[in-house]
Amino acid sequence: MNREKKVLIYGYGNPGRKDDGMGIKITEMIEEWKNAHDLDQIDIDSNYQLNVEDAEKVSQYNIVIFVDASQEADLTNFRLAEVEPNNQKVEFTMHAVSPAYIVHLCQELFHKKPEAKLLSIKGYRWDFEEGISDSALLNMERAFIFLQCQLQNMLNIEFSEIKCN
Amino acid sequence: MSKKITIEPVTRVEGHGKVTIKLDDLGRVTESRLHIVEFRGFERFVQGRPYWEAPVLVQRLCGICPVSHHLAAAKALDVIVGAGTGEGLTVTGEKVRRLMHYGQFFQSHVLHFFHLSSPDFLFGIDAAPELRNIIAVAQENKDLAYQGIMMRKYGQEVIAATAGKKVHGTGAIPGGVNKNLTLAERDNLLKGPDPMSADKMVEWSLGALDFFKHYHKNNQQMVDNYASFPSNHLSLVRKDGALDIYHGVLRAVDNEGRRILNDVDYQDYNNYIEEEVRNWTYMKFPYLKEYGREKGWYRVGPLARLNVCDFIPTPLAQKEFEEFKAYTKGKPNGMSLHYHWARLIEVLHSAEVMRDLLNDPDLQGNDLVVKGARQGEGVGVIEAPRGTLFHHYKVDDNDLITMANLIVSTTNNNEPMNRAVNATAKAFMNGKQEITEPMMNAVEVAIRAYDPCLSCATHALGQMPLEVTLMNEQDEIIDQKIKG
Structure with a gap:
């Protein structure tokens, strides 16, 4: 097991707006898994949205995986993509910022460049209601298994109960 | 021709808002409004x-x-x-x-x-x-x-x-707190x-x-x-x-x-x-x-x-x-x-x-x-x-x-924010025929002073570009710009 690498799983979204809660829900699932297997090199965090102070948080990790619900039309179920630092692509408001912006700020202020990825999970419903829609739930469960497999590879660990292929 | 300028939405302001500024035939600001699309229900x-x-x-x-x-x-x-x-x-x-x-x-x-x-x-x-x-x-x-x-x-x-x-x-x-420090x-x-x-x-x-x-x-x-x-x-x-x-x-x-x-x-x-x-x-x-x-x-x-x-x-x-x-x-x-x-x-x-x-x-x-x-x-x-x-x-x-x-x-703060937009529009847009980025930001600076926050709960609902619409007095669009 690679105990040198420190990994942060950071889910964000509003659990009171249906599928937007997937980012936080999946971090809860990862936390349960991590605790069951004593994976102390994985840390979990979650919030309604990313904020500028998260730049300091991510500077403490080798690998950061952001998890967010997505309404992208061309997204089938989920996608893991590299996050390239970017100071141009700022979200509509500055209260909430993008993963790319966080990583860029991390580099500028804390001189660290963690390996950053964004796991986007397709959602369908965003109204003021708790609970994740059935279609989104399927996407989230697949994304969860995929994320477990990614973490196994990154940390050089393997659990027989997880079928990665 | 009289014009109406719409700035939508207001950047660095939480939620979704737009600003409309009406100009008369001489390009003078006659009316400005801050519209807020607030969550209902x-x-x-x-x-x-x-x-x-x-x-x-x-x-x-x-x-x-x-x-x-x-x-x-x-x-x-x-x-x-x-x-x-x-x-x-x-x-x-x-x-x-x-x-x-x-x-x-x-x-x-x-x-x-x-x-x-x-x-x-x-x-x-x-x-x-x-x-x-x-x-x-x-x-x-x-x-x-x-x-x-x-x-x-x-x-x-x-x-x-x-x-x-x-x-x-x-x-x-209700009645207190569930933990001390x-x-x-x-x-x-x-x-x-x-x-x-x-x-x-x-x-x-x-x-x-x-x-x-x-x-x-x-x-x-x-x-x-x-x-x-x-x-x-x-x-x-x-x-x-x-x-x-x-x-x-x-x-x-x-x-x-x-x-x-x-x-x-x-x-x-x-x-x-x-x-x-x-x-x-x-x-x-x-x-x-x-x-x-x-x-x-x-x-x-x-x-x-x-x-x-x-x-x-x-x-x-x-x-x-x-x-x-x-x-x-x-x-x-x-x-x-x-x-x-x-x-x-x-x-x-x-x-x-x-x-x-x-x-x-x-x-x-x-x-x-x-x-x-x-x-x-x-x-x-x-x-x-x-x-x-x-x-x-x-x-x-x-x-x-x-x-x-x-x-x-x-x-x-709804009324004062509207008044702030109006005052700023009159200061920066009177007599202007074209809306520039600094003019738009000038209006936003006035609104931002009040730090309006409508709701951040929209964040997963997609990015909202800044849309500027120029309209005449009959509310016909004669120009439109989108940024972001």
Whole structure:
């Protein structure tokens, strides 16, 4: 097991707006898994949205995986993509910022460049209601298994109960 | 040809808003409006739910000031469980809530000043859009950007220690709190690790004030005249007239400083405040009933609070308050950009209060909850970072919420924000035939001073570009620009 690498799983979204809660829900699932297997090199965090102070948080990790619900039309179920630092692509408001912006700020202020990825999970419903829609739930469960497999590879660990292929 | 310009949405303002500015044939501004697309139906979301869920549920209104909603709801429910109106809690219950609230205040104000407004001060309102963000601030003034981030983080840690967690905190419950502050939590917030200490937060708050005052000194005319207009001002004050953002009585003063609402109990807010509906926006326009729609509107938020209170009960902030008051010779201050000055004085006050509270052993007490005779109705009012926040609930015999009414800070500031947009449009757009990026930002600077926050809950619903629409008097689109 690679105990040198420190990994942060950071889910964000509003659990009171249906599928937007997937980012936080999946971090809860990862936390349960991590605790069951004593994976102390994985840390979990979650919030309604990313904020500028998260730049300091991510500077403490080798690998950061952001998890967010997505309404992208061309997204089938989920996608893991590299996050390239970017100071141009700022979200509509500055209260909430993008993963790319966080990583860029991390580099500028804390001189660290963690390996950053964004796991986007397709959602369908965003109204003021708790609970994740059935279609989104399927996407989230697949994304969860995929994320477990990614973490196994990154940390050089393997659990027989997880079928990665 | 007469024109109407629409700026939609307003960047660096939470939620979705647009600005329309009508020009006459000579290009003069005739009318400006700020339209807010507000979430509808949130009150219905909590109806039918058990009342004790409300302090957690209402945090979903907003990811920026969830603690304000959490505490305003808890205060209303204190009344319902018979724990009184803010003064009936145990010493530990009240002080833990206060620490939570001042932590939220601190981090919210810091975010606004350092990350939303400092680019305007560092680079000017006519700077290129790519400069108007915190990364450009970091390149220009690394200390400022770094301190802003660490101060924000400090406030978040205060919230996490008192509310239990960052998302959907549960610290405040009807009648009190569900945890005290442990010694380990206290020591972590009070002493470190460097630079995360209470003393450092006070020191950096003073530095932020110096930054603003230096800018003000060098740009006095612009800062003082920008969207400046007289108004009434409303806020909570402590019963002895001190600034108090957690609890007090409602007071309003007019533009001469005369009291027009004299320290009334907020349980009776319905007797004093009315909300007007206008057909061109979803957001209501509150006003003082006694003075009517035309004369009864008011400002809320940092500027209003410093105009309304008699003093600030911490020494460093009081010293700054005296300087602030002397600037207008003791009269209420109607300069919109002085919201930033007032906000930074409140940052300093919050840092001082947090430090004092962390040194108070009452925070480690174990008497956390009070209950009394059950009531069917309760009102909770708190000073949220952006201004006075009202929560009002009715509960039936089955403990279910049957009615909820919320007046949020941004709604209270609706009329002054519209006036600020109008004043700025007249200053920057009169006689202009083309809308430039600096002109658009000039309008946004005026709105940003009020720090409106509609809801961050939209964040997963996609990015919203800035749309500028030029229309004639018949509302026909003659030009349209989209950025972002």
